[in-house]
Amino acid sequence: MDQALNEQLRQKLTPGAGLLMPGAANALAARIIEEAGFEALLVTGAGLANTYLGVPDLGLTTVNELFDHVIAIREAVAIPIIADIDTGFGNALNLYRTVRLLERAGANALQLEDQVFPKRCGHFDGKSIVPKSEMVQKIKAAVDARRGNILILARTDARAIEGLDRALDRAAAYAEAGADLLFVEAPQSIEELAAIPKAVPGRHICNIVFGGKTPMLPREELAKMGYGGILYANAALQAAMLAMRNVLQHLHAKGSLAGAEDRVIGFADRQAMVDFARYQELEQRFTGA
Secondary structure: OOHHHHHHHHHHOOOOOOEEEEEEOOHHHHHHHHHOOOOOEEEOHHHHHHHHHOOOOOOOOOHHHHHHHHHHHHHHOOOOEEEEOOOOOOOHHHHHHHHHHHHHHOOOEEEEEOEOOOOOOOOOOOOOEOOHHHHHHHHHHHHHHOOOOOEEEEEEOOHHHHOHHHHHHHHHHHHHHOOOEEEEOOOOOHHHHHHHHHHOOOEEEEEOOOOOOOOOOOHHHHHHHOEEEEEEOOHHHHHHHHHHHHHHHHHHHHOOOOOOHHHOOOHHHHHHHOOHHHHHHHHHHHHOO
């Protein structure tokens, strides 16, 4: 665990900071995010389900699959990592183990949500949530489980089920239980977005999903509302999916990449992106090859 990196993330997410945090589904995406200049990222649960298993975000991934991906991403980048642990992979006891695992893997914050297991994507219909008291106990378990100062990000999906006022009530209860960061998922208007940080003191995160339920406002406007962090959990994934489909359709139709050269990264750039020069230097140092 990196206590200094945990504290660095806490300081970056002060109210009004508006820190942009894209989602990474794998270590390659994480490298691209860091190279682009972002100062933190989310290991996206939806992205992991989509890319690793080729399935929707319906709670189908396991804690071991997430653990392996977080370790790989921690090795690949030096910026803070928020790991999306969904509902904690079970009850408060399961969550206790999940916190210990992900802390050991190198996560700097853990995003825990109050949906019933198996969860659904926050912008899907048909979600269900656990009683507020159950989530409060899970947050207390997460706080108790951590060995260091890893941050607990408490997300509520109550807006879609019980309305905004009840979602705000939950956010306040989660802060009182010890959550370091708060996240009301899927507000459905500019007015709702603006109301959340005003109603509940604390460090707030919002999530912008292209094609989702929440208005896609500029960073400056969201920061002015009081948000400490702004997630674009699946921007990289959606861009990659579109690019792959377009290039592969071109290849299938034309029989080569001729005419699509500007849509494919060059060989040298590809190697630079995965830090080939460093591994080449290590190989030379240890083997003389």
